[in-house]
Amino acid sequence: MRKAIIIGGGISGLATAYLLRKKGAAEGVELEITLLEKEARVGGKIWSIKEEGYLCEWGPNGFLDSKPQTLDLCRLLGASEFILRSNDNARKRFIYADGILHRLPENGKAFLQSKLISWPGKLRLAMEVFASKAPEGVDETLASFGRRRLGDEALRKLIAPMVSGIFAGDPATMSLNSCFPRIAELESEYGSLIMAMIKLAKKKKKEIAEGKAVSSAAGPGGILTSFRGGIQTLTDILAERLGDAIVPGQSALRVNKGTSSAYKVTTDQCELEADAVVLATPADTSAVLLAELDTYINHVLQAIPYASMTVACYGYERNRIRQDLNGFGYLIPKEEGMNTLGTLWDSSIFAGRAPAGKVLLRSMLGGACFPGYISLSDDEVNDRVQADLKKIMGVKGPPSFIRIYRHEKAIPQYTTGHGDRLMHLGDKLKSHPGLFLTGNAYRGIGLNDCVAAADRCARETVGYLKRL
Numbered sequence: 001m002r003k004a005i006i007i008g009g010g011i012s013g014l015a016t017a018y019l020l021r022k023k024g025a026a027e028g029v030e031l032e033i034t035l036l037e038k039e040a041r042v043g044g045k046i047w048s049i050k051e052e053g054y055l056c057e058w059g060p061n062g063f064l065d066s067k068p069q070t071l072d073l074c075r076l077l078g079a080s081e082f083i084l085r086s087n088d089n090a091r092k093r094f095i096y097a098d099g100i101l102h103r104l105p106e107n108g109k110a111f112l113q114s115k116l117i118s119w120p121g122k123l124r125l126a127m128e129v130f131a132s133k134a135p136e137g138v139d140e141t142l143a144s145f146g147r148r149r150l151g152d153e154a155l156r157k158l159i160a161p162m163v164s165g166i167f168a169g170d171p172a173t174m175s176l177n178s179c180f181p182r183i184a185e186l187e188s189e190y191g192s193l194i195m196a197m198i199k200l201a202k203k204k205k206k207e208i209a210e211g212k213a214v215s216s217a218a219g220p221g222g223i224l225t226s227f228r229g230g231i232q233t234l235t236d237i238l239a240e241r242l243g244d245a246i247v248p249g250q251s252a253l254r255v256n257k258g259t260s261s262a263y264k265v266t267t268d269q270c271e272l273e274a275d276a277v278v279l280a281t282p283a284d285t286s287a288v289l290l291a292e293l294d295t296y297i298n299h300v301l302q303a304i305p306y307a308s309m310t311v312a313c314y315g316y317e318r319n320r321i322r323q324d325l326n327g328f329g330y331l332i333p334k335e336e337g338m339n340t341l342g343t344l345w346d347s348s349i350f351a352g353r354a355p356a357g358k359v360l361l362r363s364m365l366g367g368a369c370f371p372g373y374i375s376l377s378d379d380e381v382n383d384r385v386q387a388d389l390k391k392i393m394g395v396k397g398p399p400s401f402i403r404i405y406r407h408e409k410a411i412p413q414y415t416t417g418h419g420d421r422l423m424h425l426g427d428k429l430k431s432h433p434g435l436f437l438t439g440n441a442y443r444g445i446g447l448n449d450c451v452a453a454a455d456r457c458a459r460e461t462v463g464y465l466k467r468l
Contacts, residue, residue, distance in 0.1 A: 001030045002465045005265050005274040007252045007289065009037025010044020011447065012439040013280030014238040015073060015454035016461075017245060020278075022076065023462045031465070034274070035242060036267060038251035042239050045407065048230025053355035055230050056313040056362070058405050061346065062086065062231055063447035066222025070234070070451045079227070079237050086224040089348045092327035096338070096392050097157050101323070101330055117153055124151035129192040134184070139416045142171035142179060149193060161331035164341045167445065168307040168367030168411045178414035224328075226350055231447075255279070255289050255435070262434045275468060276434040276461050280454075282306070282409060283441035293435075297428050300421050304441050308374035309410035310365040312385045313346075315401025318359050322394030325359060330392070338392075339384035340365050358400075361389065368413060378404055412441040434464055 002024075006017045017035045024031040041047075045059030063070045065085070074080050094101045095116055102116035111117075117125065131149040134140060140148075142163055146155035155171065163171045167179065177184050183193070190196035227233035239246060251268045258264040261273035279286040287301035318325075328349055331342035343363040347354035354360040363385045366373035376384070381404055389395040422442055429435060438457040440450050 001032055002276070002468065003032045003034070003261065003274040004276045004278065004461060004465070005263070005272055006033065006035045006278040006280055007255075007265070008044070008280035008285075008439070009035055009039070009042035009239075009246065009248065010280065010439070010450075011046055011235055011238075012044075012450045012454055013037070013278070014042060014235055014242065015451050016278055016280055016438055016457050017242055018077075018238050019073075019455055019458035020461055021242075021245075023458050024465070027462050027466055029462055029466050033242075033245045034272065035246045036250050036252050036265070037246065037248045040249050042246060042248060043232055043235040045410075046231050046235050048232035049403065050230070051403070052315070052401055053358075054313070054315050054360050054401055055353045056360070056403050056405075057231060057346070058311070059407070060231060060447055061344070061349070061362075062224045062226035064222035065225045067448040067452075069448045069455065070225075073451050074234070077234075077237050077241065079234065082227045082229065082233050084226050084228045084350060084352075086226070086349045087351065089326055089345070090224045090328045094327060094330035095157060095161055096330050096332045096336060096342075101392065103327070116157060121151060121153035121157075125154055126194075127151075128194050131192070133191075134187060139178075139419060140176045141416055142174045142176050145176045145183075146171065149187070156333050156335055161333050161342070164334075164367050164369065165331045167413065168309050168341070168364070169413050170368040173368070173413070173415045175414050175416045175418050178418040224349065228352060252289060254292055256293055276436065276465055278436045278438060278457060278461060280438050280457075282439065283412060284409065286437060286439075286441075294428065294432065297425065300425050300428070301441075303421060304418070305368075305413045305415060306409035307368040307411050307413055308366050308371055309407045310373055310376065310381060311405045311407070312363045312365065312381055313401075313403040313405070314361045314363070314385070314389070314399035315354060316359050316361065316395065316399050318357055320396045321359065322396075323392075329362075332388075332392075334369055338388050340388045341367055341370075343389065343392075360401075361399075363388070366410075374406060374408055411445055414445075436461055 004020060006013050013035055017033050021033055047058035049056045049058055065071060074083060093104045095104060097116055102114060105111035105114045128149050142159060143155060146159040160171050163169045163174060186193060186196040190199060253266045253268060255277055256264050258273040262275050263277045265272045265277060279289060283301045283304040287298045291298045325345045325348045327345060329342060329344035332338045341364045343361050346362050347360040436457050438453045443453060
């Protein structure tokens with residue numbers, strides 16, 4: 001009987017534990033799995049809070065169905081029947097710029113008609129095919145890439161808001177190769193993003209004509225997907241399947257070499273030994289756990305920064321809001337001087353998120369560009385958010401429902417040098433066979449990324465244990 005300890009009960013740890021058990025059974029490896037979670041509840045940042053008829057997501061609100069990882073996990077769990085696709089509203093996204101909301105154009109005609117980008121800015125975008133090549137051997141920032149290929153205005157009004165919406169990040173520090181590797185690949189392969197889009201569109205059209213692909217109104221991004229009871233449905237089902245393997249309310253303190261087994265995990269209550277240990281914790285937490293075992297890994301993990309985030313969920317009577325809410329929500333360029341990064345129209349995206357006649361809005365503050373906002377009091381948060389909602393959406397009066405959630409370390413930042421850090425981590429981990437790292441601090445922050453990483457980690461762990 002081989003023993004494996006997984007530290008961290010968020011989606012990464014839960015999915016790794018479940019998939020490890022599945023793959024171990026398939027490979028004929030007898031496994032005893034223990035998952036340690038310091039909190040009384042599992043799920044990490046996934047938490048669907050239901051109060052007064054509202055369903056507020058404490059953290060992420062869904063995943064895109066254009067990638068298979070989470071959907072495949074749902075099928076394994078028998079959870080597909082609970083899946084809820086977003087309304088068609090989710091395709092309509094907005095940017096608040098120059099004092100008004102602009103719908104993001106979905107095609108060339110809409111782009112030409114849009115007033116989001118000025119005509120000089122559009123001309124600069126059209127010149128993308130003549131832009132300079134990527135600097136050789138340089139881990140380019142998103143800001144540098146955007147300015148080089150698309151121009152300053154597109155950087156400010158398109159790229160920067162997108163980076164804050166996805167990563168809560170600052171494009172001046174974020175790595176193109178680590179954040180959006182596919183875009184870097186397209187530039188390298190086609191020499192131009194516009195040429196890449198044209199050629200890929202032709203290829204897709206041909207595949208559709210030949211019956212090798214199907215057209216999709218959702219576009220390449222896919223459809224935002226959750227569950228009728230909120231995204232926590234996924235972690236609840238994983239926890240139910242894992243049962244007694246989960247040990248909540250027990251905090252791991254450090255990982256060292258074991259005596260009778262490869263590793264010893266010291267917790268605030270006992271010592272455990274295992275043949276393999278998986279750290280599914282944030283990078284800084286993993287750094288502390290490994291400080292005695294390997295100072296080099298400790299330093300590399302500490303170099304992965306996190307952005308803070310404050311989330312304000314507000315419930316309003318629908319008649320208090322002047323703005324048409326037929327959409328996903330909006331993001332705000334930093335230069336607009338507003339308090340929030342943007343607001344999601346949650347009750348427009350998914351059914352059942354607000355009582356009849358009411359709406360649920362979720363505003364984000366902080367991120368890498370405004371780190372001090374995490375220290376704002378509830379009153380300050382309310383004042384700032386309501387000021388933005390009044391100006392942007394014509395909201396009248398205070399909300400009838402308020403919930404404020406703070407994440408001091410919300411999202412890992414893939415800053416320049418992130419790829420090198422991962423390479424050094426991989427090399428150093430070779431000297432600690434049976435020790436694995438997984439989670440959103442490494443190769444993707446989304447739910448699909450976490451599940452894909454959990455699958456890889458479970459496969460590698462089983463392979464290692466099988467060789468013992």
